[in-house]
Structure formats: structure tokens, C-alpha cells
Amino acid sequence: MSTEELLAALDDDQRAVAENLTGPLCVLAGAGTGKTRAITYRIANGVRSGVYNPQTVLAVTFTARAAGEMRSRLRDLGVGGVQARTFHAAALRQLSYFWPRAVGGSLPRIAEHKASLVAEAAGRLGLGADRTAVRDLAGEVEWAKVSLVDAEHYVAKATRAGREGAAGHDHATIARLLSVYEDVKHERGVIDFEDVLQLLVGILREQESIAAEVRAQYRHFVVDEYQDVSPLQQRLLDLWLGRRREICVVGDVSQTIYSFTGATPDFLTNFPRSYEGAKVVRLVRDYRSTPQVVDLANRVLARAGRHRSSAAVELVAQRPSSVPVRFETYDDDLAEARGVAERIAALRDQGVPLSEIAVLYRTNSQSEALEQALADAGVGYLVRGGERFFSRREVREAIVMLRGAVRSSEGQPMPEAVRDVLASVGWAPKAPSARGAVRERWESLNSLVTLADDLAATRGADMAGLVAELDDRMAAQHAPTVDGVTLASLHAAKGLEWDAVFIVGVSEGLLPISLAEGDDAVAEERRLLYVGITRAREHLQLSFARARQVGGRASRKRSRFLDGIWPDEGAGRSRLSRRAAMRARTESFFEENPADAELFERLRTWRGELAKAISKPAYTVLHDTTLQQIATAKPKDLRQLAVLRGIGATKLEAYGPQVLAVVRGEEVDVQEWLAR
Known part of the structure; x- marks a missing residue:
């Protein structure tokens, strides 16, 4: 694609993101609005136009899966060399490289889990923590570290933050635990995941030559899910940047759901003040969800009152x-x-x-x-x-077999070669009828077949390309889809x-x-x-x-x-109140669904004629809410009609054909239908 063709694939707001290549940029992106598309196209545009050297761009996100998806999209756009990593992965890479020079020797081993360390620290203090208590205490240790709170200042800062301690222990006890926890790590010669960021922060602050080397390597930064940044991550980001302003942040305050771990949306909401003159772009067009889903999402947020941030996006x-x-x-x-x-x-x-x-x-x-x-x-x-997908035995065996078939499969269509290889480890074209482990094994192998088909169709990948994709996905724990x-x-x-x-x-x-x-x-x-x-x-x-x-x-x-959203909330009120509520809901339906109003009225007219002909109240035929669903969904056959709420088997048989006829715009003679 040419640069213009690249940008033409974006809507106006996404294009505004992709065209703003320099200076601080804040993207307030609602759910389903294509934020990953916007920022990957921005990077691609920057590389194509020569503004970015791909080796000097660092895109940071919060999950290995998201980082893997970003790298995959950039490859599809013909952009290679850009680093897309999690905060921890990027920090660990730099820490491992600079540790021998900054400290000497090899980097200490990283403890995979805190549980045993926390349990030993708790035991030394006589706390007698069980498994659940250890989990809660480990969570509090993580919060303290990512919030830049040490043992000495924990009591004051935890009280100010409204923390309630953990596992039934007061702040003073948690402060002692933090101190002993550090002792246990030192004695075992290990560090934890938070230490990776803390140690790198210390090196970059104390050794200007190393900081300058990092800043020379990375000149442009993109941070996804910025509403989930912790004070520790922000401290590292500031050190990466130095005094430069080449940063693009993307986030949604309405998706802030990890504050208990130390994440805060304050860095996102304060970004325009922290970076004077920063450009702010809002992505509001939701391409993921139907109007019905979007309306519910907006209504739930709208009722947040004073707790709804001014930075929130209405989809x-x-x-x-x-x-x-x-x-x-x-x-x-x-x-x-x-x-x-x-x-x-x-x-x-x-x-x-x-x-x-x-x-x-x-x-x-x-x-x-x-x-x-x-x-x-x-x-x-x-x-x-x-269990992680790439940890499953059958997946590990399959990848070994695929890697060995890279050369022997030359000249054979890749999807066909993959099927031949996986057949030797238990895959078959037809799913087994058995449930449980047998079916799960087949599903895992079949997901590799599906991935091979997709890569061949979208990228023209060969066996070597498939293996490279699997290696990248293993590193990112980005599993293929399993049925x-x-x-x-x-x-x-x-x-x-x-x-x-x-x-x-x-x-x-x-x-x-x-x-x-x-x-x-x-x-x-x-x-x-x-x-x-x-x-x-x-x-x-x-x-x-x-x-x-x-x-x-x-x-x-x-x-x-x-409240005010769940249907039939008038139950138990007077009949007059229920009628008023029904009228209000009907008026609301007309306002929110003007394109469906005419069909709804035709359905009500048909229902009234039928109710009169069979001498029954109209609501016993089909309720207004059911008619509204029909008017909105516009079912084309009985199967589509059957899934709507209020349409049981009896009503489907009795009224289904008439309803479909009304939806098609046909004139329905109720008496003629009854005579059939």
C-alpha cells in the first residue's frame, strides 16, 4: 500500500492518530474503537514516511498477548524491527544487558512466584498464613512495590490510600512483612518481577551513561492501556524518555479495573497537563458491538454520576x-x-x-x-x-514435528504438509465423538491446522513462516483459537x-x-x-x-x-404505574430506534386485530417488549424468531408465520390465517 492507501483504511479519528507522528499525543479510545489499528498504522506511517527508524520505536503494552498481536499487525503492514513488548519484558531485556556493566556478575534468578517467599517471611513473623492468606499478602507486597512504597513508609501511605491491610493484619504488621520479605529474597539470591523494574530504574537514575545509551536506542514510545500504568512503570517511562516528548499514550478511563494492584488512571487524565500542548484525540466509533450492546454500555456508565471521568468516551x-x-x-x-x-x-x-x-x-x-x-x-x-496452550504435551510434540518438517515439506502446499505432520501425532479431519481429554487434544491440534490455513491465505506463509509465527506466539503466550x-x-x-x-x-x-x-x-x-x-x-x-x-x-x-435498565422493573406497582412505565418504554423505544418504529407500529396493529379476533388481551399474544425486539432484529425465519425473548414454542407455532409476514411488509388478513 501507498501511504495514502494506508491512511484511507482509517476513519477520521483513527487517521488523526496515524498522522500525528511527533510530539506528545494522548488517545482516549473507547472499547471496540480500533485503538490497536490506529497506533499500528501510526507506527507504519511513521516508518514509511521516514520520520521513524523502526529500530528506535518501542511500543509497550501490558500483556504478552497484546504485544504479540501488535507485532503481528505491524508485520502484516510490512513494518519490521519495531519492538513491541510488555513493561516487564522490555525492562528485563535492558536489565540483563546492562547488569554486568552496572553491577557486575550475572543477574540474580527471578522467582517465578512470590508465594514461597511470602510464606517464609510470614512464618518468621509467626503469622501462620494459609494458602489464601499468602495470596492476599503477596498481593499487598506487589501493591507496595509498584506504588513505590517501602516498609518504612508503608503505614502512612497505605493509610492515606485507604488500604485495609491484608489477610486480617494491620498496617504495622504488613510493614514488618515487607522488610522480612526483602531479607528472604536476599538470602535466597533471587529477585521478583517488580524488582526487574525497580532495579532498572535505579541503574538509569544513577548511571547517566547507561541512561543516555537507552535513550539513543529508543526515541519514540507508544504506551497502550495507559490507564493501567502504576507509579513504578511511570517512573521507568520517564527515565526512558528523559526530557524528550516523543510519546503516544492510549487508554480508556472507563476500563480502569486494576486499581487494587496499584494501577491508576491519573497519568492518563493528567497527560495534557503533564505535557503542555499535547494533542488529544478521541476514538468514539465502536466497530465491535451492535447498537443494542453499545446502548447498554453507555447507559451503565451514564449512571455513574460524579464518578464518571470527563475523559470517559461515549461510544x-x-x-x-x-x-x-x-x-x-x-x-x-x-x-x-x-x-x-x-x-x-x-x-x-x-x-x-x-x-x-x-x-x-x-x-x-x-x-x-x-x-x-x-x-x-x-x-x-x-x-x-x-493450563497454558503452549504447555500442553500434544502442542509441544506437534511444534517439534513441524519444525523438523520445514525442509522436507518444500514443494508441498503448507496447509497440506501441516495436516500430514499432525496426523502422525493424533490429528484427524473429523473431530472425535469422545469428550474430555481426547476431545481437548484434538481441539489443540486442530487449532494449529486452522492457524496454518489462515497464515497461508493471508500471508502466503510456508512451513518456515508457520514455525516462526508459532515461536513468536509461544514467547507471547498468544494461543490460537480453540473451539x-x-x-x-x-x-x-x-x-x-x-x-x-x-x-x-x-x-x-x-x-x-x-x-x-x-x-x-x-x-x-x-x-x-x-x-x-x-x-x-x-x-x-x-x-x-x-x-x-x-x-x-x-x-x-x-x-x-x-437500575432503570433492567426490564419490567414496575412489577408490584399499581396497574396505572405499570401502564405509565409501558408508555415511557414505548416512547423511549421510538426515540432510540426511529428506523424500527414503523415496523413496531405495524406489529402492534396486527396484534390488536388478532387479539380482538380470538377474544384475548393483546399482551397475552405478544408483549410490547417482544414486539420491540422483533422490530429491531427483523428475523428472516422461524429459527431467528425463536431466539427472541418472549417467543416460546407454542407462540412460535401459533403466530410465527404471521409475524414473519408482517416483518416482510406483507398485508396480513387475520381472519384468513385463523381459517387455515
């Missing part, structure tokens, strides 16, 4: 109108899990791939009932956070998207979680729900159960975040 949907968002209430958790599994099976039967469906929840303990219900329904699933429903916590879902999303447990005590005390904590829980909603492209269902166990007391209430 504008770009996709065509589609099916309404579903709201479901169940008797208990088991019924909710079964209901979700049944709905997923229906979507699968309609052609939605299982890999494009996710069930999201607030706490990991909620997954057990869902796993059982999906297994009972014969629906495959994967729990995000389980199964994703089960994940709302936190783990950030940065991902699916065609269909189910958010379960949207009740008080779970959303917001009962542990969320104070306005700021509750506001973050609202943002967490917003993140979950904006993961959905088309199908979205929110649900909760009135009771935890079968036959239990129905004491749960739906989340306060859905």
Missing part, C-alpha cells in the same frame, strides 16, 4: 442493528447455569462457533456450576487461566471479544462484590461490568439467580448498576 455504534440484549432471572445458581448452557447450545445450533462464545463472572468460584451444566449439555469449554466456550472472570476478559457473551451473577454482593467498600471501589465495580458488556459483538445476556441453592431463600437482588 457511537457503527454496526447494523441486531438482536436485543437479553435479561434473565433464575430461581437459583443451578438453574442459571443450566439456562445459560441451553442458550449456548441454541446459539451453536444457529451457527455461532463455540470459540466465539464466552461466559463471564465476577469470581472464579462461579465457574463450577457452569462447567457442570455445559458438560451435561455436551458443550465444550475452556477455563481461561487453566470451545470460554469461561473467564470479568478481569481476565479484558482485551478480548466474542460474538456472544453471557454475564452471570449480576446481583448485589457479586456486582458490586460485597468486599467493595467506599464510592471509589463501587465505581470500579461498575467499570468492571462495563468491560464485560463491551466484550460482546452481537449477542449479550445478563442474568442473576434469586437464590444460591435449589430451594434456598430468594433473597438476592439484581445489581444496582442496572
Whole structure:
């Protein structure tokens, strides 16, 4: 592509990002607005125009997966040599290189987990921490380190930050733990992940020659997910930059959901003040989600009141109108899990791939009932956070075989060669009927086949190209898509998207979680729900159960975040109030869906004629909310009509053909239909 063709592929706001190549730039990017596209095209434009040397660009993000995706997109744009890494990966690379010169000897070993270190420190203090307590204490250690809080100042700063200690221990005890924790590390000769950043910060501050060398290497910086930056990461970024202003930051304050780990959106919101004259661009066009999903996301945020930041973006949907968002209430958790599994099976039967469906929840303990219900329904699933894809035995064996076939497969189409190789380790063209480990093994191998097909079609890759892609993905833990429903916590879902999303447990005590005390904590829980909603492209269902166990007391209430949004909230009021609420909802529908209003009125006219002919109240035929869903979705056949809320098997058989005729714009003679 020429430079003009490159930029022509962007909308006006994305193009403004891609064309601003120098000076400080702040991109406020809403969910689904194409931020990764905008910043990768910006880098590509800078390289093509000669403003950037690709070797001097460092793009920093928060997950290895996101960094891998960025490198992949840059390769697709013909741009190589740009470094796209996580903060830790970039810092570790520099620290490993400069350590012998700055300190001498080899870099200490990095402890993979804090648990054993924290447990020993707790034991020395006589705290007797169990596994859960060790996890909580480790989290507090991480918060202190990324917040640049040492043991001496912990009590004062933790009190000021509103921290409540951890594992039932007061601030003074945690301060002692921080000190002993450092002793344990020193005695074992190890460092932790936060030390990687802290040690590099120390070297860059104390040794100007090394700092100058780093700044000569990297002249242009891009920081993604800037709302999640911690004080420690910001300190490192400042040292990388020196006094230069060649930085582009991208973030969304409405997706700030990691403040408990030390992340803060303050650096994003204060960026225009920190960098005087900085250009600010807002990305508001949502290309991911349907208007129905976008509307719900905007309404949830709009009710945040004074806790909504002025930097928040109101999304504008770009996709065509589609099916309404579903709201479901169940008797208990088991019924909710079964209901979700049944709905997923229906979507699968309609052609939605299982890999494009996710069930999201607030706490990991909620997954057990869902796993059982999906297994009972014969629906495959994967729990995000389980065994890593590239750690699976069959995947490791397959990659070894593929690497060995690079030369022997020359002259053979790459996808065909991949199938031949993987057949020797258990892959077959047809999925096995067995469930469990056998099916999971096949799914893993089949995802490699799918990846090979994609690379051959999009890049013309050969076997060597496939192996190189797999090596890059292994380093980034960027797994290929596996055909199964994703089960994940709302936190783990950030940065991902699916065609269909189910958010379960949207009740008080779970959303917001009962542990969320104070306005700021509750506001973050609202943002967490917003993140979950904006993961959905088309199908979205929110649900909760009135009771935890079968036959239990129905004491749960739906989340306060859905006040004024959850349908049928007038239940229990006077008939007059219900009618007023119905009128208000109808008026709101007309305002929000003007293109669907005419069809809705025709559906109401048909319903009125039918109700009169069969001597029944109109609402017993089909409720107004159901007619609104039909007017919005415009189903083309009975299968599409059946998935809408309020359309059961009986009503589908009795009224389905007439409804479809009205949707098609045909004149419906009710008496003639009844006479058939």
C-alpha cells in the first residue's frame, strides 16, 4: 500500500492518530474503537514516511498477548524491527544487558512466584498464613512495590490510600512483612518481577551513561492501556524518555479495573497537563458491538454520576442493528447455569462457533456450576487461566514435528504438509465423538491446522513462516483459537471479544462484590461490568439467580448498576404505574430506534386485530417488549424468531408465520390465517 492507501483504511479519528507522528499525543479510545489499528498504522506511517527508524520505536503494552498481536499487525503492514513488548519484558531485556556493566556478575534468578517467599517471611513473623492468606499478602507486597512504597513508609501511605491491610493484619504488621520479605529474597539470591523494574530504574537514575545509551536506542514510545500504568512503570517511562516528548499514550478511563494492584488512571487524565500542548484525540466509533450492546454500555456508565471521568468516551455504534440484549432471572445458581448452557447450545445450533462464545463472572468460584451444566449439555469449554496452550504435551510434540518438517515439506502446499505432520501425532479431519481429554487434544491440534490455513491465505506463509509465527506466539503466550466456550472472570476478559457473551451473577454482593467498600471501589465495580458488556459483538445476556441453592431463600437482588435498565422493573406497582412505565418504554423505544418504529407500529396493529379476533388481551399474544425486539432484529425465519425473548414454542407455532409476514411488509388478513 501507498501511504495514502494506508491512511484511507482509517476513519477520521483513527487517521488523526496515524498522522500525528511527533510530539506528545494522548488517545482516549473507547472499547471496540480500533485503538490497536490506529497506533499500528501510526507506527507504519511513521516508518514509511521516514520520520521513524523502526529500530528506535518501542511500543509497550501490558500483556504478552497484546504485544504479540501488535507485532503481528505491524508485520502484516510490512513494518519490521519495531519492538513491541510488555513493561516487564522490555525492562528485563535492558536489565540483563546492562547488569554486568552496572553491577557486575550475572543477574540474580527471578522467582517465578512470590508465594514461597511470602510464606517464609510470614512464618518468621509467626503469622501462620494459609494458602489464601499468602495470596492476599503477596498481593499487598506487589501493591507496595509498584506504588513505590517501602516498609518504612508503608503505614502512612497505605493509610492515606485507604488500604485495609491484608489477610486480617494491620498496617504495622504488613510493614514488618515487607522488610522480612526483602531479607528472604536476599538470602535466597533471587529477585521478583517488580524488582526487574525497580532495579532498572535505579541503574538509569544513577548511571547517566547507561541512561543516555537507552535513550539513543529508543526515541519514540507508544504506551497502550495507559490507564493501567502504576507509579513504578511511570517512573521507568520517564527515565526512558528523559526530557524528550516523543510519546503516544492510549487508554480508556472507563476500563480502569486494576486499581487494587496499584494501577491508576491519573497519568492518563493528567497527560495534557503533564505535557503542555499535547494533542488529544478521541476514538468514539465502536466497530465491535451492535447498537443494542453499545446502548447498554453507555447507559451503565451514564449512571455513574460524579464518578464518571470527563475523559470517559461515549461510544457511537457503527454496526447494523441486531438482536436485543437479553435479561434473565433464575430461581437459583443451578438453574442459571443450566439456562445459560441451553442458550449456548441454541446459539451453536444457529451457527455461532463455540470459540466465539464466552461466559463471564465476577469470581472464579462461579465457574463450577457452569462447567457442570455445559458438560451435561455436551458443550465444550475452556477455563481461561487453566493450563497454558503452549504447555500442553500434544502442542509441544506437534511444534517439534513441524519444525523438523520445514525442509522436507518444500514443494508441498503448507496447509497440506501441516495436516500430514499432525496426523502422525493424533490429528484427524473429523473431530472425535469422545469428550474430555481426547476431545481437548484434538481441539489443540486442530487449532494449529486452522492457524496454518489462515497464515497461508493471508500471508502466503510456508512451513518456515508457520514455525516462526508459532515461536513468536509461544514467547507471547498468544494461543490460537480453540473451539470451545470460554469461561473467564470479568478481569481476565479484558482485551478480548466474542460474538456472544453471557454475564452471570449480576446481583448485589457479586456486582458490586460485597468486599467493595467506599464510592471509589463501587465505581470500579461498575467499570468492571462495563468491560464485560463491551466484550460482546452481537449477542449479550445478563442474568442473576434469586437464590444460591435449589430451594434456598430468594433473597438476592439484581445489581444496582442496572437500575432503570433492567426490564419490567414496575412489577408490584399499581396497574396505572405499570401502564405509565409501558408508555415511557414505548416512547423511549421510538426515540432510540426511529428506523424500527414503523415496523413496531405495524406489529402492534396486527396484534390488536388478532387479539380482538380470538377474544384475548393483546399482551397475552405478544408483549410490547417482544414486539420491540422483533422490530429491531427483523428475523428472516422461524429459527431467528425463536431466539427472541418472549417467543416460546407454542407462540412460535401459533403466530410465527404471521409475524414473519408482517416483518416482510406483507398485508396480513387475520381472519384468513385463523381459517387455515
